[in-house]
Amino acid sequence: MTMAQNPMISVVVPMYNEEEVIDVFFEAITPVLRSLTDNYEIICVNDGSSDMTLPKLIAARNNDPAIKIVDLSRNFGKELALTAGLDFATGDAVVPIDADLQDPPELITEMVQKWRDGADMVIAVRSDRDNDGWFKRKSAELFYRVAGRLSDTGIPDNAGDFRLMDRKVIEALRAMPERTRFMKGIFAWLGFKQAEVTYARPKRAAGTTKWKFWKLWNFALEGIFSFTTLPLRIWTYIGFAVSVIAPAYGSFIVVRTLIFGNDVPGYASTITLILFFSGLNMLGLGILGEYVGRVFMEVKRRPLYLVREAIGLELEKEER
Template sequence: MTMATNPMISVVVPMYNEEEVVEVFFEAITKVLRSLTTSYEIICVNDGSTDMTLPKLIAARGADPAIKIIDLSRNFGKEIALTAGLDFATGDAVVPIDADLQDPPELINEMVEKWRDGADMVIAVRTDRGTDGWFKRTSANLFYRVAGRLSDTGIPNNAGDFRLMDRKVIDALKALPERTRFMKGIFAWLGFKQAEVTYSRPERVAGTTKWKFWKLWNFALEGIFSFTTLPLRIWTYMGFAISVIAPAYALFIIVRTSFLGIDVPGYASTIVVILFFSGLNMLGLGILGEYVGRVFVEVKRRPLYLVRETIGVELNHEKPKPI
């Protein structure tokens, strides 16, 4: 059976300004892949890098033709770059992985074994994030808790993009047309038969992380608003609660005034009430705006990405068409 003996394995690597890790990454990943199969491809998506990432990728392909390059027209972000790589992957199994080697390539061996045992998707789960800073660990744990409670789709805790997916999973993924893409949520939504492998996350081999505070914050909002309408529903409940409390408070004022007379209105309390409810209104409008903004992006129906050049991608492989 092909899957058990010599499967075609595609590794998809989004890269943005990763010139410092290119050589060491290929050294590590090719060693693993050659021990597993004689048929593999490493699809590198250059996501608008401004350093020497692309020239180094081209040089690496000169030594290993299994390295294939998709050069996007600009920086579209990791989620879109990952989507582009998955669109072009041709393997029986596909493994997204980061170039910084914080996702250990050696774990692919264990993933393949579980895939051969019948799993359609094998998820790599981080059991130890000690190499991350305190803020990143705390914010990540908080995000997974909040997203898990709010989302209609269960997102595994401490699971990133690093996983192995069967060809049928990739084909199903290509049928999802949304432009606003939170890949961890999309992977979870797909379902299929899943298995897990665990690992302790190592340090980056070189370079610095591209995930700064503001980018992480926006990414977390993307994950929450893309996979649940609960924030909108909360405002329905809050509006109902206020509509119940307001008449009750009005009745209290009427009764008190009837027995005790008219009080002199308090300026401070009036201002506090006005500011409080104004803040609630603005917050509600902001949440509504998040959803309206996503609708705006979807209805424009722009392509997810534009490819400036492909190097090594098979000519007979149909380029994904805009949905």
């Protein structure tokens, strides 16, 4: 059969402590894939789970050989777990999806149709996030607004990792070896012919979110510092502004002293200026440190991830 008639579809599912949702996830996604093709694989990446995620995945594979398992040696984080799954995927089309069913599997049918119509990447965009908490909705809205303004690469609003990518897109993605990875930015940078599908984001099918405040904050910083040097460039403008203001303020002080004398010692204003500019220096050093730290991680050239065991997959793909 031709690819359009019976394509190979790979679904990539990063999992970290998802024992509560595994059974319902497979019950939801397997009928969708079977309705599309006889040729599919579900690559589940166990990202160092400490619960029963791995045993439950092995039990599910015993009932369905299309389920394949990449067991990482420890918890590397979702971005690298997703990278591992994409590296092992062999499909003509590859779909990253979360196991919590907040990414509706039935949307894959519409994605495949748009792919068959010629799109290289079909992005799932959340049109309604009412089932997310207020803080998560607002923080996501703020992040996409800030990232969109700062980045040279436009990141679609309310678009996560859930999308369909053609094989040529996956091969282009695998040519990007950076160690600090913000996948949403990488997906946007790739380009290619894109289409969108929209959906209302449902509640988690089971379990609890792993994205707590501190993790979301670090993820946001990763997204900003990984895809733009604008935070560094801003300090050029701040330095220029200070270099203009400082002589002007100094001239004002000299003139005022000559005319009115120096009857006020000025201790408070001096301390205020010292604290203000010291704070600016520390903030500038912190931003510089973020970039230096990323250079440090890159030059070590460690593998992106390590695989303890690949079940149902050949370890022919090198760990990157």
